[in-house]
Amino acid sequence: MTKVLGNFDAAQHPTAQSAGHYNDPDMLVVGMSGFTAAQSRTHLSLWAISGAPLIAGNNLATMSADTRNILGNREVLAIDQDSLGRQGVKVAEDHTGQQVYSKVLAGGGRRAVVALNRTGSAADITVRFADLGLAGTASVRDVWNAADLGSTTTGYTVHVPAQEAVLLMVTGTDQPGGGGRVGAIVGKQSGRCLDIDHSSTTNGTQAQIWDCNGQANQQWTYTGGQQLSVYGGGKCLDALNQGTTAGTQAVIWDCNGQANQQWTVGADGAIRGVQSGLCLDATGAHTANGTKIVLWPCGTGDNQLWSLQ
Incomplete structure (x- = not known):
């Protein structure tokens, strides 16, 4: 994961990105030898929040069903290929290595969110809706588990294993002047x-x-x-x-x-x-x-x- 995170960091140039012009953090290593399913989901979450080109680096002819399901997840692909073409930006890091990234999506009041835990221990990471540029109550969805988590006010706290990420979809009302x-x-x-x-x-x-x-x-x-x-x-x-x-x-x-x-x-x-x-x-x-x-x-x-x- 160290190389994946390094590539992700090196491609953070949000002002250079727009529809048709994308920062490229390199090809995917999803499904390659030594990479777990959890690491693959984290990897693809980071590329999706970045709106990065998705170039599969694994052997497509011999990939497992798990790898096929990860690469073909329609909700994740929709986040990556959102029509606004924005790159997500870091909006919070309350504790070192516990980060929140937000990507503004088309349609108004919609954010893709990655809670990334770079540390060596599992952690609870709070996503504050104000940091996302959303006002009041918002609904939260766990993208990889395809699970609606209900509506909350002010924010949502998610448990993130060490060196992994959780990908959320948050839908609410745009706050004037917010949204990164x-x-x-x-x-x-x-x-x-x-x-x-x-x-x-x-x-x-x-x-x-x-x-x-x-x-x-x-x-x-x-x-x-x-x-x-x-x-x-x-x-x-x-x-x-x-x-x-x-x-x-x-x-x-x-x-x-x-x-x-x-x-x-x-x-x-x-x-x-x-x-x-x-x-x-x-x-x-x-x-x-x-x-x-x-x-x-x-x-x-x-x-x-x-x-x-």
């Missing part, structure tokens, strides 16, 4: 984009403004859980060291769901820290490339106003 919108965050004063210097993925790298270029270090997802994530959900905008004072650096850090990684986006364009109440601010009202982003008491300056593209 991916795009640039543009400063009103500067016209430049919220950017991570040199595409760094190192925890503690401070955010800055830079000429908009559409690259992954400028593509942000505002989740239903009020996080601003980048790199396909790999990192979140974070108030360094849980800081709540003026001048606290706005950095990237592993997403953890804590209050210093939660933000409200106001109708006025201000982005406020839930924990601090302070606003994202281009330091000193500067507009040059490389101007660093900090938290500062909310005022009336255009250097604190942003638009989510």
